[in-house]
Amino acid sequence: MVETDSLTIQTIGSSLRGVVDLNDNAMLIHNPDAATAASVVTTVESYIENTNNGGFASGAWNGWGIDSTTAHNNGSVLATAVGNKLNAGPTGAAINNVWFGQRVTATDVLLEYTYVGDTNLDGSVDVSDLGNVSTNYGVTGGATWAQGDVNYDGNVDVGDLGATAGNYAGVPRPNLSPANENQGFSFVLPGSDILAKTSITTITSWTTRWGDGLSSTITTGANWPNATASHPYTGWSGYGHVISMTVNGTDANNVAKSFEIPHVEAFVLPAAPTNPTAVGVAPTKIDLSWIDHSAIETSYVIDYSADAGANWTTIPDLPANSQTYRVDGLAVNAPYLFRVHAIAPGGRSAGANTAAPVSTLAVSPLNAVTVVVPNISATAGQAYSSTVATFATTNVLPANLRAFIDWGDSGITDGTITSIGGNAYQITASHTYDYPMPQGSTSI
Secondary structure, three states, X not given: OEEEOOOOOOEEOOOEEOEEEOOOOEEEEOOOOHHHHHHHHHHHHHHHHOHHHOOHHHOOOOOOEEEOHHHHHOOOEEEEEEHHHOOOOOOOXXXXXXXXXXXXXXXXXXXXXXXXXXXXXXXOOOHHHHHHHHHOOOOOOOOOOOOOOOOOOOOOOHHHHHHHHHOOOOOOOOOOOOEEOOOOEEEEOOHHHHHHHOOOOEEEEEEEEOOOOOEEEEOOOOOOOOOEEEEOOOOOOOOEEEEEEEEEEEOOOOOEEEEEEEEEEEEEEOOOOEEEEEEXXXXXXXXXXXXXXXXXXXXXXXXXXXXXXXXXXXXXXXXXXXXXXXEOOOOXXXXXXXXXXXXXXXXXXXXXXXXXXEEOOOOOOOOOOOOEOOOOOEOOOOEEEEEEEEEEOOOOOOOOOOEEEEOOOOOEEEEEEEEEEOOEEEEEEEEEOOOOEOOOOOEO
16 A cells, blocks of 8 residues: 555656556555545546557556556556545445555545456446546546546546446455454355356466455365455454455466456454443432453444333544443433444444343432532642531432532542531531542532
């Protein structure tokens, strides 16, 4: 993967002109500005086309600009798209907006070698690609690959429709389901497709490069040539690997041939959290804790349900390595179910669910009670013990009335309610602060 913020290929006169050979690689051009994405695509595709110097459009691949040795040796092409045209990840969901192991945005520009007709860069030529060509059929001048200009002549016409249809349901990339963190992948190599859809008539070996610096070659196996390739990764340096494969064999004239399958993304799901525990700590608050097992998560999300799981509300973007969270704003004396997911760019983990509903605490209404909270300041390790509030009411206080003191540092304690004469009452409580608190930070 070549990753850059911009790309310019310099030329000096007609003889000194640069060439970038991606070979079997890909390029990600970070582009934060949606207004310029289309012009960046146009520039990159002009480097590929280069019709005035015998580039892709003439089939010579001898001009200046952007080249791919692997692409033109395998009948593939260099293709471009912006991030929002990418069918990213195994589900296409936004959380899987990953390409060659890198997060991409909707305005980034993507360049890779793939099959002729793969307009959305998902690794196969299928009904969605035919749809792109059909929808944009008749666009002339400045058409892009993502629109269906798969022969890079600037138009979407019968040539593009024929090329896409000719590769329809061609040799697919192996389908890899997401793997769990620290596990390897196992998948079936599409040998039958290779024999049916390329000039290779006999397969002698498969070589798989696993994206972690290691490779393996298979020369036989059950159901050959649809052999099973597997690799036990010993540890993930990130959330996924980019796998590439070469099949070697001979054609009908016993001439050695090879075919390169464009890259396959190996997505990794973070390890799921365990032991989710919920405790009601106040009339509108529940504390949730869990055990973090992932080394690759980028965040956590919490879902909670007030109707036994029929509907869920999501709290997103908790920091990586989180193991606790206080859920606030809940209904008083109401039961809730909780589940926690670890999140990585490759997807979300399985959910860790609380075993049974947990309720917020009950309170007794005091009808127009005004509680005055004093300003408090404290240093780390300082114990504060005092009357934290007073109030007056003409109501008869129930015997089980409780006061909940939120000390501003995630600590909640019970306060003791006592009469101080007439209709007046006071709340006393104590708490030891974990870290310094500025004056006025405490509330109940």
